[in-house]
Amino acid sequence: MLIDPRRIKHCRHCGRPVDYRIPADDNRERAVCDGCGTIHYENPLNVVGTLPVWGEQVLLCKRAIEPRYGLWTLPAGFMELGETVADGALRETVEEAGAKVELEGLLTLLNVVRVGQVHLFYRARMLDTTLDPGPESLDARLFHEHEIPWDEIAFRTVRETLRHYFDCRRSGNGYPLHLADIG
Template sequence: MTVKQQADFKLEIPHGDDRERRVCQSCDFVDYQNPKIVAGAVIVQDGKVLLCKRAIEPRKGFWTLPAGFMELGESVEEAAAREAFEEAEAKIEIDRVLAVYSVPRIGQVQVMFRAKLIGGYGIGPESEESGLFEWKDIPWSELAFPTVVWALTDYAATRDQDNFAPFANPEGTDALTR
């Protein structure tokens, strides 16, 4: 394809595939569109949970766990640690995988960890504020996303356990994810 040519994509099922994809009609390039991976953590210190108030859309002004999209070249653990620092200036020690949630409606797979806060925290550029919350003081009605509620709930079920199987989407949540 020369510089002046423009790709002409059409939805079709490529040979050997089972679903429609965008296929270039000039060179047969298949433009695969796959889910994005979000990495985050339930970060605790002295029994309190670190939350950040979002300074960006979607759900600006609502509370969330530090989490965000993975970058190329980093592990999921590195992404969770980077997001904790970006959103709350927090250094963390990851304990283990807490859960893997699927949100097909928005093309995401969310990998959430249990982690400990190492030292202090602050306010990153994507947050309006951040804070450590006692369990009874978590602003449940102001949480940004269903997956934040799920992760906190799954954390509560395992906070005194050293070994457990990672969680997945709670039963009956299909309407929230599709």
Template sequence: MKFCSSCGSTVEFRVPPGDALPRHVCPTCSTVHYQNPKIVVGALAEWEDRILLCRRAIEPRLGMWTLPAGFMENEESTAQGAARETLEEACARIEVGPMYTLIDVPAISQVHIIYRARLLDLDFRPGEESLEVALFAEADIPWEQIAFRTIAMTLRHYFDDRRSGNWSFHTGCITAPPPAGGKPVPAG
């Protein structure tokens, strides 16, 4: 950040009074510009024994598969964001269920929250950010083409829970930076 969004002056990067961390501070109007983690919300949408996945039409991970998910917007709940992202990316209507995974990704300052959800019908198609949308049974999941480690982790928990019949809320943290070259981490 170079300029204050309140008055346009050049900002300084320093610890403001009463704080413990350096922030972008405007010396002219004293506005402290906080940069906080982004929240990614999404849905693990179920139809019978299959899960809805989207093949990405945008970077990062263009052409790879993911659950419908994206950045939370202001003035919406995390559940509302998960439903909105599913509608935007898969043109799919869902009934949002319980929060299923919450995974911290500190290396990129993000928190990923995925809800279990139920597809309301089979009227879905790719949205602007998806090349393709499809339902996958566990045996057909393209593990080597899953875009993000948080999604692979969520899917592994889901299929393990489904096999055991013991549903849990899962938390986790991915502490290592993404692999070099942008290649996905295998599921197994």
């Protein structure tokens, strides 16, 4: 199921209806206002987060919001304007888990084309085990690999990130960036 690229119905500047067409000097259809001529560009959203680690354990949060209410995820969410990818990942970790972490490197970059998103997860070292889940989380807990509720993981990108992390840890060859397309 691909995203319908024709989501914009009205101009954000003047409110008139838009028409989808290829503007001059462009190569794809865009929402173009018939009144003021404004071209509206629609681009993928960035989801940023961390894979927090404490010794042999990783931190997961149980979702208190839809989609996937009650399932486990890594602390992550939509990047905000005015912040870097790293800043967004740190903010989401505090908001969802109340965890203090130090980023150790980008671990996964996952394209989720069908929903117009790019997910970026950092490996992060927890500075202590104090957790204070925010309103978007029912719980935040540390898990050893064998304790992870794999059948209750909320998103394929989270599952992919966890598997990459544990594979890298077992190999002992570091944590190279994992790039993948998620269908």
